[in-house]
Amino acid sequence: MSTYDYDLFVIGGGSGGVRAARVAAGETGARVALAEEDRYGGTCVIRGCVPKKLMVFASEFASMPSLANGYGWDIEAGSFDWPTFRGHLNTELDRLEGIYRSLLKNSGVETFDARARLKDAHTVELSTGETKTAKTILIASGGHPVRPDMPNADLGIVSDDIFHLENLPKSILIVGGGYIACEFACIFHGLGVEVTQYYRGAQILRGFDDEARGLIAEAMLERGIKLHLGTNIVEMAPADADHNLSGSTASDAAMGADASMMGALSAAAKGDRSGPIWVKPTSGKPRAFDVVLFATGRDPNSSDLGLEDLGIEVGRRGEIVVDEFSKTACDSVYAIGDVTNRVNLTPVAIREGMAFVETVFKDNPTAVDHDLIPSAIFTQPEMGTVGLSEEAARDREPIDVYCTSFRPMQTAFAGKPDRVLMKLVVSVATRKVLGCHIVAPNAGEMIQLAGIAIKMGATKEDFDRTVAVHPTMSEEIVTMKTPMRTA
Template sequence: MSNFDFDLFVIGAGSGGVRASRIAASHGARVAVAEEHRVGGTCVIRGCVPKKLLVYGAHFAEDLKDARQFGWDVPDCKFDWDRLRDNVLAEVTRLEGLYGQTLENHKVTVFKTRATVVGPQKVRLADGQEISAERILIATGGWPHVPEFPGSEHAITSNEVFHLEKLPKRVVIAGGGYIANEFAGIFNEFGSKVTIVNRGDTILRGYDEQIRDRLLQISMTKGIEFRFNAPFQSIERNDDGSLTVNLENCDAIQADAVLVAAGRVPNSKGLGLEEAGVELDEHGAIKVDERNQSSVPSIFAVGDVTNRIQLTPVAIREGQAFADTFFGNKPTLVDYANVPSAVFSHPPIGAVGMTEAEARNKLGSIRVYTSDFRAMKNVLAGRNERALYKMVVNAATDQVVGLHMIGPDAPEILQAAAIAVKAGLTKADFDNTVALHPSMAEELVLLK
């Protein structure tokens, strides 16, 4: 028997931590997990799952109007934020229970408290109890970054947005990334007046330029306002409870809520990592090698706390690879090439591989194919909103190196198409595939 209390101690029961715990336990390891918030982590509790449920709820605003053009006698409908909020939070609680049950079924010991590292193979719980483990895995994820400025305490983040007591009539959203654009679409469809304020001049940095320009155009058509090159100066609380947002280079904006979506930082503070000898980068991310091992051989990390690719499925892959490598005798490395991503904006975006600019810089000679069209549903509904599909091809090999889409169900379509990019298929392979008609996805095999 081992001289340690556990073979593996995991700090953080989010997507990566739960997967690593479950797989390690299935390989016969004695596993414990400490979670100071709620089992499930950011994705399940305060991230992609409740956010996607709000996205579904927001879609009904347009669907109910469009239904009239399809013969349905739909009366004017009133949106009830309290009902949706409570139903979403109830679903989150249900999922939290399932995650806890999964750990219990695999005989993983769960400590519902904070844990910190006090040595290469020792952790301390909030009550002072010290526990030894042969290996320690840090899976504490990320945390919303709130820049410091006067009145920043009046702003909320994506952590609190799901718990709003009432729907704000006017919302200012700080940031230009996926979280900012997703919540802009959600609140706009719910009837709020939305203004996105960005300290730079670009939204969705890292996505293909044509795709992000199309989202900007459509968002403005839907009534979302944008302020670029406008850093926050201060937020003031008015006597009536409203907020005054003071900006550089712009007039002040009156709001009922300010949501800061200015990125996420690794959640590594106060864990005792540096004292234990774990090396962090300038952003607080744990530096790890390809096997998720830190500068301390017995301490590992997966997920957003490593600041590699901040996506739930990547954290899950890393957790699985870690457990299989060190407890299953199955050495596994995560392949980070061609990881698909989505923005659940209105309309949504799906992307995989290189953007046009990246491909030109890396490959030199490329071919670009686009399809700019109105979805059949939008035509009959009388909506002028257009979808845009874009394929980037290596001219020397005919290999498809990038796919970028904005339009209805783009992420659902992109998931299958990402397999083709990952497999290195060519434009000829797409051309040789018979179209599925009538569908939006058929545009991918009809690009000329």
């Protein structure tokens, strides 16, 4: 008879933790418990991938009437009702959370709606005051968005807060240039919000293929998003009439604002704290925004978990350091998902959870392969990517670059300026496709299938031997015969 309450205790009810818990219980008969202090489903289901993608869908309807008009349909653009959408969204998230709870219950996992921390190598302490013991403990506590370290940063919101906005703002400033910042810039613009984006770097989407991210930046500007590169916030404050911004009052700075903004300033000056926020950038004039969204990074949820007392190493950003099998420096404690800051994607966390169960409960040591993971950025247009960027590949070996950019049939017919990009990065020596980058509507759907071929080690000649599906955008991936350049 085991001396522990459970064989496994999971801290965190997100996608990775739930998958590990229910597979361990359901497939191996292990006695499993899980603690979640917030909502089941974690970042992806409750405040990330799922609600964000539903917002993407909502925002894309804005462009459909003008496209339909180009095809002869007499369709007028309507107005977007945020409260209606948000109500439907909350209903859907409640439904999904219920599914997660049911999956755990039906697998025999005992759940605790509480925060858990490590008391020792085999004991967790719950915020309810209870303590539970387990032979193995799995930390799957995820991550959280962070605000910059500057005065009045609390005036801004982070991505978690977006889904709780009571009203859709008329204007928003988005600070950051990563995929979260760019996705929400496109979403809010599609919903009819005036969008300004500040990014301190020279180009958005750092780390992705230069050509692909350049096309997305151009498309965002073309659509009317006010993208300011090499720009950051110097100062921000409530838009009180008597607030001083580097020598000028907010009312002085407002002289250049339009009448509606002056009206908002007046409301703020009267004590309406839902009024605008004044922002001074590193370049350009100060101005007010209804909402400031900080999309400047995420950190692992590893604080106050009792890690240090067990000698568990934590990295510079708070990530739990693990080996290839997700084990920490403490033999009975493992960690998966965003809290390890390896590849912060939901399907990766799920894979890590499955590999953990194989390793610990099925006596089959399994390491997750973090190489050649396809991913998508849900900007408008989308980017789908797998493998090396042109820049990373050419630093490693000689490459051929096959690339084409064109106006797709559907939008070109309606007179739209939209452009798409299809790109293959190929090793000169082995002819293997090292990277594939697509910027186009539904690029995420395309890259999933391209990722299979590239993961299998497909060569450029394998692509060439594949017959094109015509007429499609994706056929260009198999019809590019001559390198655009060699590097």
